[in-house]
Structure formats: C-alpha cells, structure tokens
Amino acid sequence: MDRRVDVRRFRIGLHGLALLRGWPLDGADRAEGQMREIGDLLEHPPNLRGLGDPGLDAAYDAWSETYDELPNLLIDAEEPLVRSLLEGLEGQVALDAATGTGRLTRPLLELGFEIVALDRSPSMLRRARGRAANSHLATADFRHLPLRSESVDLAVCGLALTHVEKLGPPIAELARVLRPGGTLVTTDMHPVAVATGGLAYFTTGDGSRLMARNHVHWPSMYADSFHTAGLAIDRLEELFVEQSYLEQMATPEIREAARSLLGLPLVIAWRVRKLPG
Secondary structure (H helix, E strand, C coil), X not given: CCEEECHHHHHHHHHHHHHHHHCCCCCHHHHHHHHHHHHHHHHCCCCCCCEEECCHHHHHHHHCCCCCCCCCHHHHHHHHHHHHHHCCCCCCEEEEXXXXXXXXXXXXXXXXXXXXXXXXXXXXXXHHHHHCCCCEEEXXXXXXXXXXXXXXXXXXXXXXXXXXXXXXHHHHHHHHHEEEEEEEEEEEECHHHHHCCCCEEEECCCCCEEEECCCCCCHHHHXXXXXHCCEXXXXXXXXXXXXXXXXHHCCHHHHHHHHHHCCCEEEEEEEEEECCC
C-alpha cells in the first residue's frame, strides 16, 4: 500500500529541535522566531507534496532510475570514509552485500579483489552491471546469502542495515560467510539522524517523491550483534553535520531551522574482524 508522509511535520519538528537545542543559550528573539514559524505552519499549512511510502523493495526499484544522477549528501559523505576503512586490507574475494548500483565496487576493484555483488533489487542490479562488469552479480537478501560459509575475505555493507528491523540476522549471516580473520566494513545513517526524522527520500524519473524507511539501531545494538556473531570491533567512526552539508541538503525555506542539525551525527561506520574458532 502506498502511504503518504506529511513533510510539514518534519519542518515543524526541525523548528522544535532548534528550540530544544537552543533554549538555554539562544536569546528570546530567536526562540520567538522559531515559535512564530511553528505557528505559521500550523495555521497556514504550505502546499507540500507528501512523500510516498511504497515499501522497501518498490522504493529501491523506483530509485534505481535516478540513484546515480541526483546529488546524495549521505553518499558523498560516506564514500571517502569507506575508502579509509578499506585501507590496508588484503585478500582475494570481497562481498558487496547491498551493492545497489555498484557504487562501492570501484574501491574494491582498486584493491585487487574479485567481487561478489548482491542486492535484493533487480532494478538496482541492472544499473550495477555496467559499473561492476567483472563482478559476480546476483539478486539476494543479505539475511540469506547464497554463499558458502567462510568463502570471502572481506564483506562490505553500505547504508543498508538501517532498513532492517533487527540487526542480528544480517550481521550473523555476513559473519558466516567471512573467513576467520576476515573483515566486515559497514556504514549506515547514524541512529541519532534516524531518530530525528532521517529517511532515505528521493525523486523518481517522473518527478514522484518517495521514501524508504529506516530503523534506529543504537551503537550498543551493533556491538551486541557483532559480539554474538564472533566479530571483534577494530574501528568505529562517526561523521557529523557541517555547515556545508546544510547548504546542500536544506531548501531555502528550512535552512534556518536546519541549523538545529549542526554538529549532530550523520553517518556511523564500523570495521570489524572475524575471530578464529
């Protein structure tokens, strides 16, 4: 079922977050300005199109049309971080467990890995074929990987675990296919960003505005899932919202309220290692 998400509530929430973060510091004029904005949004609702919520699979099939063409702040921030986490890693076979259009296959190829690239969206995989021509591509869900146990040296999962309600099953499955001593690199929208309204939202080729839902996974939940799966944490990295990000992500009418996001975490990334035995 295609549901609609009211964008006005997000705008009101941004002003509320600005009030919450600024109440002990901001002057009365600034606070009054935020409250006036909230009042105006409630009294005179803007004519905003809601975001369609067609479900995860339908959303990503639709997103495949524009995924590589439209700007994506989250990806622009995350990809250099992935490269830094891959530095120094060696092996023969790498799994890109939610490859999408194959955007992370390039750094894996540069490191000399043979790549197995999987995704649950056939439309995304069709886009990936040009970018990952020398890879083994297949449609699969990372909770049920069609791979032998201990068959890959490296697994990468970029901006995907946040879409599943429970972390345990996919992390256990990724650990299963790793060889002892192998590495898992995973990134996600930071749970603080998700908890404050962060969604995967996009515009399709016909101009429709859609979204894919995210779930909040706190760092302790990742850590517990890694431990249960026999994975040891090597590195934890976070990226935080900077002024330059706001200039890219915020439309002029919400830019002032979006300042409430400055300094909050945007991306969380892990590098973990499979323990022997």
